Amino acid sequence: MDAGQNVTLNRSPKTVAIYVMANFSPFHISVPVMAFGAAMPDKTYYKPILFSEKTGIVEGQDAFSIKVEHDLKSLDDADIIVIPYWPDTEQPISSDLKTSLNNEVRKNKIIMGLCLGTYVLAFSGLLKGKKAATHWAYEKQFAEQFPDTEVDFNALYVEDGNIITSAGTAAGIDCCLHLIRKNYGGAIANHAARMIVTPPHREGGQAQYLATPVPISTSDQRINSLLETIRKNLASSYSLDAMAKNVGMSRRTFTRRFHQATGRSPMEWLNHERLHFSRHALETTKLSIEEIAQLAGFPSTQSFRRSFIDAFKVTPTKWRQTFSI
Incomplete structure (x- = not known):
């Protein structure tokens, strides 16, 4: 038996509700879908579902579209809510989504904002007085836009209470693996990492591995x-x-x-x-x-x-x- 499977073979899978927004990024959506779905040993650990504010076809980037069968009401039954992306950092979220997220966070559910999904949590007011991470290219903008949130510059991911936020796309994988490890142990997280073909564990406090530009020449x-x-x-x-x-x-x-x-x-x-x-x-x-x-x-x-x-x-x-x- 794989270590970690001794949790219980009769467990009910945790429902992971993954938000699909208009003009979504296909890659960002696929990260939590795979991490909590195909990368797991079987379907007894998590049940990923896709939700939007309305059911039906949601158009994304690069000629992608997704048929979404769950709306905001589905969050009542979710254990984990994942916001994997946000296409416009200047565009506030709808009042319905804001209300739903605030209702669910009061139930102490895990809410994850991956990459620019951190903006959705900030627009919802969920990050007031909290520490958070986001994509390195937007850290300064985010800090100025949401001064009541403490930005952990360069962190891969940050867990503050039941709110978890991550940096860019690859860090979103680290963030998902972190939660899998918390829920089911290292062996299951390592299995998921092998399926995704990524290092099994990077601490959230590690810096985003940036190839920081070094000036080769100047005007002087x-x-x-x-x-x-x-x-x-x-x-x-x-x-x-x-x-x-x-x-x-x-x-x-x-x-x-x-x-x-x-x-x-x-x-x-x-x-x-x-x-x-x-x-x-x-x-x-x-x-x-x-x-x-x-x-x-x-x-x-x-x-x-x-x-x-x-x-x-x-x-x-x-x-x-x-x-x-």
């Missing part, structure tokens, strides 16, 4: 020359005064011009560049952590580990295990 040719020199010699040490002298500027002028050119202070850019190099080396080489730290220019292996964890919320070793080619 003297700054460009400095960037190129530093990139070729990351192992060297660099002071603010030395960098300013290299481009023939005063320290104050250099600091201002550098920020205008790159969007960062010189030392922020240097640390970012060293982390960028380190991340690439972890993914593509067999160099030891100590060797990578030295080549990147960190003063010690310990400082490298601290900087890496601060930036990505995981250790260099864990990053290599997850992303090595």
Whole structure:
């Protein structure tokens, strides 16, 4: 017997109601449908259903449409409600959906907002005074739009009471696996992860793994020359005064011009560049952590580990295990 199946073989499946909105994203809808459906060992764990505000055909993106057989009344019988997406972050939700979600949250049901589905929960007022995650590209906008919600910048997913929110699409998978693990244990969550072909467990506090853009060149040719020199010699040490002298500027002028050119202070850019190099080396080489730290220019292996964890919320070793080619 698979570990985790000792919960009970006569259990009633938990009904997972997944919201289908006009102009839905097919991929976002499919994530919870598969996670709570085909990825499970059998149908005794969850019963996914699709609901909308009205039954019938709902038109989505990219020539997709879905016939939805459940409306808002179906939420009465749901154990878990999933909002997988929202196509327009400036468009408030309907009063009927808002009322229904507020009614269900008072029953202490689990309500999940995946990716931009977090906006639906915010529009409903469910995130007031709570902590939440959303897609990294919308974090700043979300924080400004809903100042009464604490945005956990870069988190994969956040659980605050019976409300769970996640970052972008892949993090939605992590979020679903997190709930499966809570409901039925690690063995069942690992089974679902294998079926989806994804790592079985990433902590919600891990940073969204972003390939953050690094300016290759700027409009300032003297700054460009400095960037190129530093990139070729990351192992060297660099002071603010030395960098300013290299481009023939005063320290104050250099600091201002550098920020205008790159969007960062010189030392922020240097640390970012060293982390960028380190991340690439972890993914593509067999160099030891100590060797990578030295080549990147960190003063010690310990400082490298601290900087890496601060930036990505995981250790260099864990990053290599997850992303090595």
